[in-house]
Amino acid sequence: MDRVSTIVEQILQGEVRAAARLMRDLDDGIPEAREVLKQLYRHSGRAHIIGITGSPGVGKSTLTDRLIQYLRQEGRTVGVVAVDPTSPFSGGAILGDRIRMQRHALDEGVFIRSLATRGHFGGLTASARAVITVLDAMGKDYILVETVGVGQDEVEIAATAYTTMVVTVPGLGDDIQAIKAGILEVADLLVVNKADREGASRTYQDLLQMLDLQSIRKNNAWRPKVFMTQAKEDQGIQELLAGVREHRDYLMKNQGEALLAARYQRVRQEFLELLKEGVFRELVARITDSGLLEEILQEIVAKRTDPYSASEYLVKKVLSF
Amino acid sequence: MDRVSTIVEQILQGEVRAAARLMRDLDDGIPEAREVLKQLYRHSGRAHIIGITGSPGVGKSTLTDRLIQYLRQEGRTVGVVAVDPTSPFSGGAILGDRIRMQRHALDEGVFIRSLATRGHFGGLTASARAVITVLDAMGKDYILVETVGVGQDEVEIAATAYTTMVVTVPGLGDDIQAIKAGILEVADLLVVNKADREGASRTYQDLLQMLDLQSIRKNNAWRPKVFMTQAKEDQGIQELLAGVREHRDYLMKNQGEALLAARYQRVRQEFLELLKEGVFRELVARITDSGLLEEILQEIVAKRTDPYSASEYLVKKVLSF
Numbered sequence: 001m002d003r004v005s006t007i008v009e010q011i012l013q014g015e016v017r018a019a020a021r022l023m024r025d026l027d028d029g030i031p032e033a034r035e036v037l038k039q040l041y042r043h044s045g046r047a048h049i050i051g052i053t054g055s056p057g058v059g060k061s062t063l064t065d066r067l068i069q070y071l072r073q074e075g076r077t078v079g080v081v082a083v084d085p086t087s088p089f090s091g092g093a094i095l096g097d098r099i100r101m102q103r104h105a106l107d108e109g110v111f112i113r114s115l116a117t118r119g120h121f122g123g124l125t126a127s128a129r130a131v132i133t134v135l136d137a138m139g140k141d142y143i144l145v146e147t148v149g150v151g152q153d154e155v156e157i158a159a160t161a162y163t164t165m166v167v168t169v170p171g172l173g174d175d176i177q178a179i180k181a182g183i184l185e186v187a188d189l190l191v192v193n194k195a196d197r198e199g200a201s202r203t204y205q206d207l208l209q210m211l212d213l214q215s216i217r218k219n220n221a222w223r224p225k226v227f228m229t230q231a232k233e234d235q236g237i238q239e240l241l242a243g244v245r246e247h248r249d250y251l252m253k254n255q256g257e258a259l260l261a262a263r264y265q266r267v268r269q270e271f272l273e274l275l276k277e278g279v280f281r282e283l284v285a286r287i288t289d290s291g292l293l294e295e296i297l298q299e300i301v302a303k304r305t306d307p308y309s310a311s312e313y314l315v316k317k318v319l320s321f
Numbered sequence: 322m323d324r325v326s327t328i329v330e331q332i333l334q335g336e337v338r339a340a341a342r343l344m345r346d347l348d349d350g351i352p353e354a355r356e357v358l359k360q361l362y363r364h365s366g367r368a369h370i371i372g373i374t375g376s377p378g379v380g381k382s383t384l385t386d387r388l389i390q391y392l393r394q395e396g397r398t399v400g401v402v403a404v405d406p407t408s409p410f411s412g413g414a415i416l417g418d419r420i421r422m423q424r425h426a427l428d429e430g431v432f433i434r435s436l437a438t439r440g441h442f443g444g445l446t447a448s449a450r451a452v453i454t455v456l457d458a459m460g461k462d463y464i465l466v467e468t469v470g471v472g473q474d475e476v477e478i479a480a481t482a483y484t485t486m487v488v489t490v491p492g493l494g495d496d497i498q499a500i501k502a503g504i505l506e507v508a509d510l511l512v513v514n515k516a517d518r519e520g521a522s523r524t525y526q527d528l529l530q531m532l533d534l535q536s537i538r539k540n541n542a543w544r545p546k547v548f549m550t551q552a553k554e555d556q557g558i559q560e561l562l563a564g565v566r567e568h569r570d571y572l573m574k575n576q577g578e579a580l581l582a583a584r585y586q587r588v589r590q591e592f593l594e595l596l597k598e599g600v601f602r603e604l605v606a607r608i609t610d611s612g613l614l615e616e617i618l619q620e621i622v623a624k625r626t627d628p629y630s631a632s633e634y635l636v637k638k639v640l641s642f
Contacts, residue, residue: 034629037627037629038627038629038630039627041624041627041628041629042624042627045624055377056376056377263622264618264622267618267621267622267628268618270628271617271618271621271628271631271632272605274628274629274632275601275604275605275632275635275636276597276601278632278633278635278636279600279601279604279635279636279639279640280596280597280600280601282636282637282640283596283600283640284593284596286640296592297585297588297589297592300588300592301584301585301588303362303363303366306358306359306360306362306363307362307588307591307592307595308355308358308359308362308595309359310592311592311595311596311599312599314596314599314600315596315599315600315603316603318600318640319600319603319604319607319639319640
């Protein structure tokens, strides 16, 4: 068996060290790792992917921590991808949170990978997807993807999960209004965390009302549900997980019609992102080597052309078919 | 004079309504607006662009508000681009902040544009750059670009300013460590805001120490400076602005050698971003029309290929030269 096949076999067996090494190699842009990823792809598609997003400080990591705990109690295996610079999973946050996370570190049924910056692989989204594919091929039952809902990339990553949770807290006030446009429309489940705080039921009601007003939905057949939790105090998690299952059941109805549609969307986005990075990388390599890039830049700097015209010209020139 | 030339003329005269309309049209992807932008480009390059970035809640908007105030007192005109969903400039934040902002709304010397989501123009970065070009062509002396330092895009936008400020507050603790890697290395000036809080001098010292340790710099000749401010109480702003000028003077030394280098970097990044969006858009349009995209997606869904192999195949096929 060649090296690539050996690594593929190890990953499919769920070997933690092989997976960790592969993810590192993918980040470093090692070609062999990419070959492994290609072969793993056909073994992916079984895990249920849950996106968890929201502003910094709403308690996404504590919630993630609790979800791991409950899923493990049911005997499910869990993969975690943290794309959040404020997450303790990614090395951020205060000491107490980090210690809380530690309890999963020695659990063989949990694999946590944090992505703080772009690796060689391409964008942050591409890196996250690659990690999800590996975790999926490893046989993880659930994959939790924690992202901070501020950057566009981060929201997109969460939105490509099968079930997307948007987390908020009481008293963010106008902030909810501000983020609504970008984030609420990707939510399958809405979570009001720290629900012991003043104004929790008000926030709950506000969210329900927004859902009533909301017309543009990624899937009109599912009406998002709102949950109240206190992740730190271990309150409301079971109800939230029941909500995840309800959404999953919805996806599975009619021979999994909605799930197939969601999968198709995931595949479409993943392919287009890879294409975008791939075509750009190859194009830049070629125009750098040929000196064309330098020539164009000098023209722009000298104001003999502008970047808009120059890029339009080049696009027409290089796309041949 | 044709319509495009008329609009160009209006923008160069600094007409606020024409500028607002143009920015809207650019977002909506109106071809005429793009033609205007092309012609404006050669009139840009005079404004001093200042990037202001940092985590949510550190007071970036209040600081921006103060900088506007001081620059206006000196008779400078100011453009503001807010790419920050938590900024009151963009409609976020609490009522008090918003009221504070209002005082600049009627000042003809200040033009504020917020970018909450991607427009038709391409990425968020492309939209921000287009707005900066328009403000620059309008003749604004200073352009302040406020972004939340969480998403990669947002950090990149701030990093392409001539002078980049990274704002923090005392007591963020490990968070500073967490964001350090991505953000500190783009900083020309570091600001400890809310400097009346406990631990301010400790944070100040920590930052100085980090700067000592830091070896990778976008420009080794400039050593970043650290400032203490209390934006709300109007403390330390003058010193900070003196820091901006010192950095500007540094850029202008030796016939503006460092400034030219910074401009070249800006042009390079801007062109490459436009190229990336442009080539991708055109490519997707063509493979959608020809049915090739659908064909490939069906192959991936059926697991007869994987997105990595399929994108590599297509990249080779379409790039002709």
